[in-house]
Amino acid sequence: MLVGSEVVAVLEFFSPVALVPDQTLLDVMANIGTQLGRVVERDRIAAELRRVDVLKSEFIANAAHELRTPLTSLLGFADLAAARGDELGEEVLKQVMDGLGRQADRIRGLIENLLDLSQIQQGRLTVRLLPTALGDAVRRALDAAPPPEGRSVTVELDDDAKGVADLQRLDQIIVNLLTNAYRYGGPSIKIEATAAAQSCSLVIFDDGEGVPDEVRTRIFEPFARGWNTSGAPGSGLGLAICRRLVEAFGGSIDYEPAEPHGARFIVSLKRA
Numbered sequence: 280m281l282v283g284s285e286v287v288a289v290l291e292f293f294s295p296v297a298l299v300p301d302q303t304l305l306d307v308m309a310n311i312g313t314q315l316g317r318v319v320e321r322d323r324i325a326a327e328l329r330r331v332d333v334l335k336s337e338f339i340a341n342a343a344h345e346l347r348t349p350l351t352s353l354l355g356f357a358d359l360a361a362a363r364g365d366e367l368g369e370e371v372l373k374q375v376m377d378g379l380g381r382q383a384d385r386i387r388g389l390i391e392n393l394l395d396l397s398q399i400q401q402g403r404l405t406v407r408l409l410p411t412a413l414g415d416a417v418r419r420a421l422d423a424a425p426p427p428e429g430r431s432v433t434v435e436l437d438d439d440a441k442g443v444a445d446l447q448r449l450d451q452i453i454v455n456l457l458t459n460a461y462r463y464g465g466p467s468i469k470i471e472a473t474a475a476a477q478s479c480s481l482v483i484f485d486d487g488e489g490v491p492d493e494v495r496t497r498i499f500e501p502f503a504r505g506w507n508t509s510g511a512p513g514s515g516l517g518l519a520i521c522r523r524l525v526e527a528f529g530g531s532i533d534y535e536p537a538e539p540h541g542a543r544f545i546v547s548l549k550r551a
């Protein structure tokens with residue numbers, strides 16, 4: 280059964296007596312095939328729409344849940360400041376205000392991520408693809424997100440490594456990968472930028488435990504987080520956004536465990 284030129288199912292006709300079908304019979308069989316093909320195809324599309332609908336509902340539920348967590352803390356801090364602000368003393372009041380700011384920041388970050396993702400998914404993301412020096416991008420990302428205490432970053436940057444990318448979005452990707460390494464990785468992080476004939480790549484690896492097996496295949500999907508995130512802020516959108524951005528550059532991003540242990544993220548871009 281054909282829909283357009285695609286075979287969607289096979290329909291067999293049997294006859295108890297051997298016969299060579301004449302043209303009319305062949306036409307009837309072809310006609311039945313086409314009509315049944317349409318039914319099969321309609322059913323397939325309906326199932327696909329139902330699946331997308333379920334994914335969307337899950338996405339909305341996840342997003343709402345992720346927003347509610349920092350919002351609840353924020354309201355707690357605000358209530359405390361309103362009810363007992365006078366008696367708290369300057370020091371404690373400052374901590375409460377800091378907490379308020381931190382939670383508001385988390386909410387803003389989450390909303391920015393959600394907006395990015397929805398723009399990408401609607402195909403409305405505009406990227407300005409230009410030759411971009413990977414080394415410069417790494418240096419800018421390290422300025423924006425320097426290693427916290429207890430983490431150190433070494434870099435090995437080939438200055439010939441120039442890729443096709445959107446400058447700001449590439450910075451965002453590197454900051455995301457760096458922040459993940461700070462949060463979930465080990466004490467030593469390394470970034471390499473290398474150039475090959477047709478492509479160039481950026482590898483960020485750390486000597487932590489690596490991505491837990493149970494989320495390994497899903498880390499580039501929205502909201503996927505491993506058990507190793509305990510307490511760390513985040514909502515599982517970072518890598519999903521990274522992958523979609525890199526793909527918008529015509530490149531790819533992959534994960535593989537580092538040797539002997541740790542995480543290794545590889546961003547490959549077209550060479551500029």
Ligand SMILES: Nc1ncnc2c1ncn2[C@@H]1O[C@H](COP(=O)(O)OP(=O)(O)O)[C@@H](O)[C@H]1O
Nearest residue numbers: 459460463489490504505513514515517518542
């Ligand atoms: N360097 C890393 N080491 C170990 N696990 C990691 C690393 N980077 C990412 N992960 C895992 O992948 C998950 C998804 O990452 P991400 O999409 O950035 O979301 P988030 O950081 O908000 O949790 C993390 O929750 C974590 O479990």
Ligand SMILES: [Mg+2]
Nearest residue numbers: 459513517518
């Ligand atoms: Mg992250």
